[in-house]
Amino acid sequence: MPISPNQGSTAGGTTVTITGTNLGGATAVRFGSKLATITANTPTSVTVVSPSGNGVVGVTVTTPGGTSNPLNFFYIGPPFKTGLSVSSGPLAGGNTVTITGTGLSTASAVAFGGNSATPTVVNDGQINVTVPAGAAAGPVGITVTTAGGSSNGLSYTYVNAPAITTVSPTSGPTSGGTSVTITGSGLTSTQSVTFGGVAAPFSVIDDTSLSAVTPPGTAGPVDVTVTTSGGSATADDAFSYAAGPGI
Secondary structure (H helix, E strand, O other), X not given: OOEEOOEEEOOOOOEEEEEOOOOOOOOEEEEOOEEOEEEEEEOOEEEEEOOOOOOEEEEEEEEOOEEXXXXXXXXXXXXXXXXEOOOEEEOOOOOXXXXXXXXOOOOOEEEEOOEEEOOEEEEOOEEEEEOOOOOXXXXXXEEEEEOOEEEEEEEEEEEOOOEEEEEEOOEEEOOOOOEEEEEEEOOXXXXXXXXXXXXXXXXXXXXXXXXXXXOOOOOEEEEEEEEEOOEEEEEEEEEEEEOOOOO
């Protein structure tokens, strides 16, 4: 006599179907000593809503013909989340986030605000999930749903992709060392600035500007790229290295 599912929340409320024979006219279904609510009954199945409980309990069906042998049902507590590997990312989503905690082995969904994704369970203490696209930039709550219930309490921030408007000055010596101001938008979470693919030291001024010092380079124009937690923006040939005079 199978039971499906064979696990559910300690708070109860799980819809459970028990299949077998001679089940018609079921008068009671017990989870341990507690009665479940019968919602449907046929000669081959009984569907119930589980009561609250803890641990492993035996489920029995009582009909006018007697009481069945027990089937095991496992009560699972709600998940508990302790951390995120990354707390922000692009509005377009697509990046992978690791969530750690306990009670995560039955995770079936992770919601970022109003958008949900299906996680990959690593073990009871870790799941990985690809972040869905967000509705707007800003923080959203994260909710993990498992067989034991739902848990929230962590926050994830969607970040707009950056944009570069100007690079000033637009040229400097190949030896590097030129102080450059980059203006645009979405620059607050800047993680790197490169000139021709070479990393440059930088300092964020505000969301619309940052300053950087050019690294040494080869004579000629190079792309300037700003990478933030919201993505990357590139200004093609925005800075030119000028070779020094030779005598």
